[in-house]
Amino acid sequence: MTRRVVATNAEVARQAGVSPATVSRIMNGRFTGAQEVAERVRQVAADLGYSPNHLARSLALGQTGSVAFLVPDLGNPAFQQVLAGLSKAAAADGHRVLIADSAESSEDEPLLAVDTRRRCDALVLCAPRMTEERLAAVLKEVQPVVLVNRTSPGVPVPSISIDYAKGILNIAEHLHRLGHRRFAYLAGVEGSMSNQRRLQGLATFEARHPDATVTRLVGGVTAQSGSEAADAVLEADVTAALAFNDLVAVGLVQRVRELGLRVPDDLSVTGFDDIPFAAYNTPSLTTASVPYELVGEEAWRRLYAVMNGEPPAPDVLHQPRLQVRDSTRAIR
Amino acid sequence: MTRRVVATNAEVARQAGVSPATVSRIMNGRFTGAQEVAERVRQVAADLGYSPNHLARSLALGQTGSVAFLVPDLGNPAFQQVLAGLSKAAAADGHRVLIADSAESSEDEPLLAVDTRRRCDALVLCAPRMTEERLAAVLKEVQPVVLVNRTSPGVPVPSISIDYAKGILNIAEHLHRLGHRRFAYLAGVEGSMSNQRRLQGLATFEARHPDATVTRLVGGVTAQSGSEAADAVLEADVTAALAFNDLVAVGLVQRVRELGLRVPDDLSVTGFDDIPFAAYNTPSLTTASVPYELVGEEAWRRLYAVMNGEPPAPDVLHQPRLQVRDSTRAIR
DNA sequence: CTGTTAGCGCATTCAT
DNA sequence: ATGAATGCGCTAACAG
Numbered sequence: 053m054t055r056r057v058v059a060t061n062a063e064v065a066r067q068a069g070v071s072p073a074t075v076s077r078i079m080n081g082r083f084t085g086a087q088e089v090a091e092r093v094r095q096v097a098a099d100l101g102y103s104p105n106h107l108a109r110s111l112a113l114g115q116t117g118s119v120a121f122l123v124p125d126l127g128n129p130a131f132q133q134v135l136a137g138l139s140k141a142a143a144a145d146g147h148r149v150l151i152a153d154s155a156e157s158s159e160d161e162p163l164l165a166v167d168t169r170r171r172c173d174a175l176v177l178c179a180p181r182m183t184e185e186r187l188a189a190v191l192k193e194v195q196p197v198v199l200v201n202r203t204s205p206g207v208p209v210p211s212i213s214i215d216y217a218k219g220i221l222n223i224a225e226h227l228h229r230l231g232h233r234r235f236a237y238l239a240g241v242e243g244s245m246s247n248q249r250r251l252q253g254l255a256t257f258e259a260r261h262p263d264a265t266v267t268r269l270v271g272g273v274t275a276q277s278g279s280e281a282a283d284a285v286l287e288a289d290v291t292a293a294l295a296f297n298d299l300v301a302v303g304l305v306q307r308v309r310e311l312g313l314r315v316p317d318d319l320s321v322t323g324f325d326d327i328p329f330a331a332y333n334t335p336s337l338t339t340a341s342v343p344y345e346l347v348g349e350e351a352w353r354r355l356y357a358v359m360n361g362e363p364p365a366p367d368v369l370h371q372p373r374l375q376v377r378d379s380t381r382a383i384r
Numbered sequence: 385m386t387r388r389v390v391a392t393n394a395e396v397a398r399q400a401g402v403s404p405a406t407v408s409r410i411m412n413g414r415f416t417g418a419q420e421v422a423e424r425v426r427q428v429a430a431d432l433g434y435s436p437n438h439l440a441r442s443l444a445l446g447q448t449g450s451v452a453f454l455v456p457d458l459g460n461p462a463f464q465q466v467l468a469g470l471s472k473a474a475a476a477d478g479h480r481v482l483i484a485d486s487a488e489s490s491e492d493e494p495l496l497a498v499d500t501r502r503r504c505d506a507l508v509l510c511a512p513r514m515t516e517e518r519l520a521a522v523l524k525e526v527q528p529v530v531l532v533n534r535t536s537p538g539v540p541v542p543s544i545s546i547d548y549a550k551g552i553l554n555i556a557e558h559l560h561r562l563g564h565r566r567f568a569y570l571a572g573v574e575g576s577m578s579n580q581r582r583l584q585g586l587a588t589f590e591a592r593h594p595d596a597t598v599t600r601l602v603g604g605v606t607a608q609s610g611s612e613a614a615d616a617v618l619e620a621d622v623t624a625a626l627a628f629n630d631l632v633a634v635g636l637v638q639r640v641r642e643l644g645l646r647v648p649d650d651l652s653v654t655g656f657d658d659i660p661f662a663a664y665n666t667p668s669l670t671t672a673s674v675p676y677e678l679v680g681e682e683a684w685r686r687l688y689a690v691m692n693g694e695p696p697a698p699d700v701l702h703q704p705r706l707q708v709r710d711s712t713r714a715i716r
Numbered sequence: 717c718t719g720t721t722a723g724c725g726c727a728t729t730c731a732t
Numbered sequence: 733a734t735g736a737a738t739g740c741g742c743t744a745a746c747a748g
Contacts, residue, residue: 060724060725060726061725061726061727062725062726070734070735071734071735071736072725072726072727072735072736073727073728073734073735073736074733074734074735075726076726076727076728077727077728077734079726080727082727083733084733084734085733085734086733089733089734101525103502104725104726104727105502105724105725105726106502106503107439107442107443107448107503107724107725107726108443108724108725108726108727108740109725109726109727110439110726110740111439111440111443111724111725111726111727111739111740111741111742112725112726112727112728112739112740113726113727113740114740116439116503118482118503126464126467126468126471127464127468127660132458132459132464135458136458136459136485139458139483139485140485140487143485148482148483148484148500148503149482149483150450150480150481150482150483151471151480151481151482151483152480153468153471153472153475155472168480170435170437170438171438171439171448171449171450171480193433275660275661275664302661302664303664305664305666306663306664306666306668309666328607329607329634329661331638332607332634332635332638332665333664333665333666334637334638334641334665334666334667335666336638392740392741392742393741393742393743394741394742402718402719403718403719403720404719404720404741404742404743405718405719405720405743405744406717406718406719407742408742408743408744409718409743412743415717416717416718417717417718418717421718436741436742436743437740437741437742439740439741439742440724440740440741440742440743441741441742441743442724442742443724443725443726443740443741443742443743444723444724444741444742444743444744445724445742445743445744446724
């Protein structure tokens, strides 16, 4: 009954006639002795199929070489892009990403964040709906940490954010220039930071343009919720609908067309995020382009800095870029 | 200079006046002694903000509570669905998923698979382009492992696969019933298992229907490659185009329409996978529906079984379901 | 029921 | 240049 199925440091050391310390040094490139010794050890290691146990190594070193990424919903293309950027950048520096999907349950997020963080060296936290109180409490437990999509008033941690208010404002202004005056806004999840910011942007817009009216409608974050909101949009008697994001816009457009209206002829529709599909939708979506992959990359840079005791780069507030396509057109 | 920033088992034990073993037992619910002792220990632990070091625990236990998932491209919605299913199922059993994205570089996959696997208890491997030779070598090093999207002739490991051949055959038959006789197939990555299976399905189709011709064209796996193949499709003088997957179909449809043709009136187009967006495309995509999220879930079930020394459920070969929508129509 | 002891496998001082 | 000894923090066997 051999318990161990994989070779160990000590085993290699014994067979190569050296000490475990020497094996360790050779495996980590800190060896300064004779070449032939190194060669012999490598040979034995190869024969035994040995490679250092990552767990034991992490314990001794005090670091795992992986970072956690907590997202509300990995099914959302926007978060997938952040993950892609984070994953690539981290990999370039020899680190891995452990994902935790809270499945939109902001109740569980604090626990999930802390627990996941404990398995890694650091955390990238994206929790747009967590209360500030909870967030502050969590942040103290999970450092090093970088915030995505929001900042924390209390605890000072690096963050990468998007200027959602400005983004939706630019979209509204674009439609206003096209002659639109009656708008509908399909809201995202109530209470989420990203929805609140958009509402602020719309408030600014209304203040600037007394001739415009914006009807707030219940929306959501998925294509299905966009579909379901179609009737309400039509009843609202508007000429343009601003969806919370591209997914909602896609769902809305499809349903509206099924109901016999034309987009953009009868109704202009806009999205937000500029997910890859936005350009391939029919009609292609006018939206606010957000560099999510870059966000993931920047999050990594800051995390890496903090992990190495260096000061992180300053926070950034990305300005979404208005991307005009075919789903919007001038009145008349 | 206090080095430790977080409390340790021994520290709690000392302050609570018990042994480390007792603390361990209480933290893991294996304590059978007096309630007041447990209460006191919990109180001390809470005061010190103590929770067991996951790394040390893993080392002692010999397991980490996380599994690795290697994918060729996390940007592909199909893989994202598998991940979602896997992640949810694993989470339900108290496990986490560590992702590794090989960025379509099958060269690096063997190393990446082994290295990532070493950080976890098991691996879900999705490497459609790895050579069988390499695959066989890798499989021996990474067990427990479950294969997604392909099987291994040599090493017997559990696998969840899709009957791509049957799927594309059903699509072709559907078009044939609609009167189509001249087809174009936009191939995926050459040499990939999933592309080979589709080619086999098409060969079967041609054998059955001597009156039909299928022109093989260079494609890819992204919307952009679909766009780029549009010219070739038009030159091929066909009435129906079968894209490798939905992404390619989406790109093809958009470009073809830009070129002034109507889909499905002038050209029927089909996809594969039935990604969420397929239903929202204009026109909605006729495609082969694959239950990818279920695939991820089933992969977890088998992995979990093997990890616990139980026999895994039998391999499954999922039959894609023909999903007829608006991108295909009868000739004339 | 609870404490003592001995690893888990590795990296790293400190000697030599 | 190399080996012996120690610790990372925890769990499990074994006593008592």
